[in-house]
Amino acid sequence: MFDIRKIQEQVLYGAVKSESNDETAKEIVYGNDELARTEDNPTWVKSTMKRLEDHFDSPTVKQIRMHCQCVYGMDEKLKLVKELVEASLNIDEFGNSDKAKAASLYSENGELYLQCPMLEGVDRLETNTWCQCTTGYSKILFEKAFGCKVDVELLKSIKLGDEKCLMNIIPQGTIWK
Numbered sequence: 001m002f003d004i005r006k007i008q009e010q011v012l013y014g015a016v017k018s019e020s021n022d023e024t025a026k027e028i029v030y031g032n033d034e035l036a037r038t039e040d041n042p043t044w045v046k047s048t049m050k051r052l053e054d055h056f057d058s059p060t061v062k063q064i065r066m067h068c069q070c071v072y073g074m075d076e077k078l079k080l081v082k083e084l085v086e087a088s089l090n091i092d093e094f095g096n097s098d099k100a101k102a103a104s105l106y107s108e109n110g111e112l113y114l115q116c117p118m119l120e121g122v123d124r125l126e127t128n129t130w131c132q133c134t135t136g137y138s139k140i141l142f143e144k145a146f147g148c149k150v151d152v153e154l155l156k157s158i159k160l161g162d163e164k165c166l167m168n169i170i171p172q173g174t175i176w177k
Contacts (some may be wrong), residue, residue: 005041008068012048015067019060028052042122049129065132066139077103081145090176112169113155114138125159138167148173 009029017025028051030036036044053061080103088094095107105114114134125131135152142150149172156162 005044011068012052012064015064016052018067019056019064024055028055045122045130046125049125049127053127053129061129062132065129066136068133068136077141078144081141085145085175088176091171112171114152114167114169122159124161125157128154128157128160131157131159131165134165135167138169142169142171146171146173146175148175 013025013029016028026034029048031039031047031051036047039047052064056064080099084094084097084100084105088097091110091112092107094100095105095112100106105112107113122130131154135154138152139150142152151170151172153168153170154166155168156164156166158165
């Protein structure tokens with residue numbers, strides 16, 4: 001079994017390093033004197049995102065987080081999305097199938113949405129920074145599945161006090177003909 005915390009630390013470290021340097025990445029991921037290594041996951045999520053937000057401007061934070069998708073389970077999810085595309089004639093059929101709903105996808109008024117899962121153990125987040133990794137993950141997944149560029153917009157987050165996590169998936173090309 002894989003250790004999701006370790007995966008998230010490694011991916012975040014790489015994303016921060018690509019925008020700055022090794023020292024900054026280490027400080028953001030592990031904290032001063034690497035004290036964050038001893039934090040439980042909910043505390044680590046909050047403190048790491050605070051360090052990230054304190055160090056970078058909002059557009060850079062979003063870009064870093066969008067590059068933090070861990071891509072575990074990507075092949076399985078990609079297979080499902082491609083299967084849903086083949087079995088549907090349009091985005092409404094795609095998003096309203098039972099399989100789509102089981103995967104937290106749905107369509108409403110010609111728009112496709114993805115509800116992301118909650119962060120276990122995190123009571124509430126102050127900003128949407130953590131959630132941006134899911135937008136990056138979704139962007140990669142749907143671009144592969146749809147064969148075109150996709151924009152992903154984070155609309156709601158349970159961890160910010162909303163009633164659900166919600167993203168708008170916006171294909172930039174033709175999927176169904």
